[in-house]
Each structure stands twice: as C-alpha cells, then as structure tokens.
Amino acid sequence: MRPTAKFSLSFGLVTIPVAAYNATDPTAAVSFVRIHTADGGRVRNQPVCSLEGTEVSPDEIGRGYRTDDDAVVPLTDDDLDALPLPTAKTLTILAFVAGGDIDPLQMGKGYYLGADGPAAAKPYALLRDTMERHQRVGLGKIALHGRETLAMIRPVADVLVMQVLLWPHQIRPMTGVLPEGEVKVAANEVRAAETLMDSFGELSEDDVHDHYREALEEIVAAKLAHREPAFEAGEERPARQVHDLMAALQDSVRAAQRARGETEGTEGADGTAGSGGGARPAGRTATRTAPRKSTAARKTAERQPAKRAAAGTAKGGTAAKKSAAAKRTGTKGAGTKATGSGKGAEKTAGTARGKAAAKQTTGRGRKAG
Secondary structure (H helix, E strand, C coil): CCCCEEEEEEECCEEEEEEEEECCCHHHCCCCCCECCCCCCECCCCCECCCCCCECCHHHCCEEEECCCCCEEEECHHHHHCCCCCCCCEEEEEEEECHHHCCHHHEEEEEEEEECCHHHHHHHHHHHHHHHHHCCEEEEEEEECCEEEEEEEEEECCEEEEEEECCHHHCCCCCCCCCCCCCCCCHHHHHHHHHHHHHCCCCCCCCCCCHHHHHHHHHHHHHHCCCCCCCCCCCCCCCCCCCCHHHHHHHHHHHHHHHHCCCCCCECCCCCECCCCCCCCHHHHHHHHHHHHHHHHHHHHHHHHHHHHHHHHHHHHHHHHHHHHHHHHCCHHHHHHHHHHHHHHHHHHHHHHHHHHHHHHHHHHHHHC
16 A cells, blocks of 8 residues: 555654555445436536636646635645644644544544664554554644644554544534433333343444445346346335333344344343343243143143053953962952953053053144144
8 A cells, every 4th residue: 555644653752654545445336426317327527617617637736725805816735735733744643532532523634654674663553552552542743635633552462543523613513303201111021122232243244244245236237138137035124103111122132132132032021032032922922832732731631541451451351360369269259340341451451452442543633734
C-alpha cells in the first residue's frame, strides 16, 4: 500500500515519524453508475465552469472558500501550508482516555499508522505496548487534506490505528428523536429481553459476509446469460406487528435456540425463559410428553397379560405336583382338588394368552394407523 500522508506522532518529548495508510477500501462496496434509461448510455458528472459553461480539466481545478455573503475566495496549496497550525505536520497526543469514553457517533475514517523508518520502530512499539497495557487511547489533533481534525490513536493487534473523529459541533442534537411521553417497561419484560440477549450466539463468518453483493453479482450474471437468477431458498422471517411483547420475546428465544440446535428449557415462575434453555408454555410441554407416557403405558399393559399367563402356568405346575403326591399317599380328595386346580390354572393361562395376543394385534393396528 502507498501511504496517503506522512507526519510525526508526538508523545510528550518523544517524536515518532509515521506513515498513514487507508484502513478501509471504499471500492469494495457495492456501487452503481448512472445511466440513461432510454438507451443505457452513461450519465457522467463532468466539471463545468459556471461562468464559461465549458468542461474544465482536473489540472485547472483548485480550492475556494465561500464566505457568508456567498463570495468565493481562491486558496492555493501554499496558502494552506502557511497556516500557523502545529498540527500541520505533527499529531500531538493531548490526553489518554478509556476507549469507552469516545462516542461512536464521532468516529470516522480509519488509517493504519506504520513506523516511518528504522529509528521510529522502538518508540512506536513503546507507545503501542503501553497503551495496550493500560487500556487507553490517545486523543489529539492533526491537519489532513487541508483541514484540521480530531484524531484517536489506539492499538489494534500489533499496529497503531488512527481514527478520525468528528468535532462535537458536527453531531446533531437528539431533539425530536425520543418517543413522546413516558414509556414504562415491566421488570419481567426486562428479564425476558435479557434472556433473549443471552440466547444470541457469537458472530459467525456467514454473519459478516456480504450476501447482498453476491446476490447482485448473480443478477448481473443472469442478465448477461439471458437466464433467471438462481438464489438459495432462505428462511423468510415473518414481519408482523407486536401486540404481545412478552410472547414475542419468548418466541424469539425459542427461535434462536432452534437455530443453534439447542434444546429448549422450561419457563420460570414469571413466564421468562430459564437459564438452561428457552421459554416453553406449559400446555406445549404436556402435549409433547403425553405420547411418551401413553406408549409406555401401552407397553406395560401388553407385558402384564404375559406375566399373568406365566404365573398361571407356574401355579398349574405346582398343583400337578401336589396331585401326584396325593395319589402316591392315597389321599383321593386332595388329588381331585389338585387336579381341578390344575385344570383351572391351564384354562386361566389359555385365556390370558388369548387376551395378550388380541391386545398385541390391536397395538400393531394402532401403530400402523
């Protein structure tokens, strides 16, 4: 990269020669050109002199300052270089503050600052490491592109970055922006919103990818190839007006958890999502757990006739043994009673096996349906 400017960074009595490089690439953003819709011809911005009505070449264009009475005073580069500004060639750090003290609304264009020459390497590293250790950023002023501006110096990885700041008077007031009247937010709504915030995961590479640019390039390619653009089917988020804020928060928590493949938790006493997962209405939980219980009960019911049949068979076997013993001892009444018991047990076992088979057939019919 080519440096856009060279100046010195003043840190007390330490002076560090630096070179500034553009940290952003505006050409990477999506841009359009103006065309004549009738024939597709380019519509260009051509510099034209307001007095002569003729096009002016770039080497004939200079600077001018417009006064309050709409007069224009020409200014040359020599005039700007003669300004009595100590910031013309030096960025003097005026204070070190916490990074959170800087209003993000003031942040403008960013520049990488590189050490300009071998002698600047050590003081450059000293300033960078000291700011990193104390978690501070430097504030100063510098003249860039013919105008003085505020600047913030901060360490990013192993590089010092200069962020141009807007002057406080360039930040517009917030008059007319705030909602009219007092808005009251309930405590359970705040807790539900906090749960929703916690349910958001880390940013992925796909989140910070410019999908709009890719889609636009696909449309252009399709038009050149005289075909329809091919887009992947994405999930369309329904746009609806929020009538129940609490329900919308809970639904959002569940949607975020489903998107990450997490299991949903249960609701707390106040209706907010629990720490182990998301919010779930009690009715939905009962609906999902009921089939599991009925299936388990059906399997248990199918196993019980078989157990009864086995018990009946065991009793029948015991009665038969008693009958044989009674015959050997000559006890006729006991033998008759034992034989009767054995027949009854066999009959009970047969009936139980028939019922079990019928229930199994019924269960299979239900599953198939």
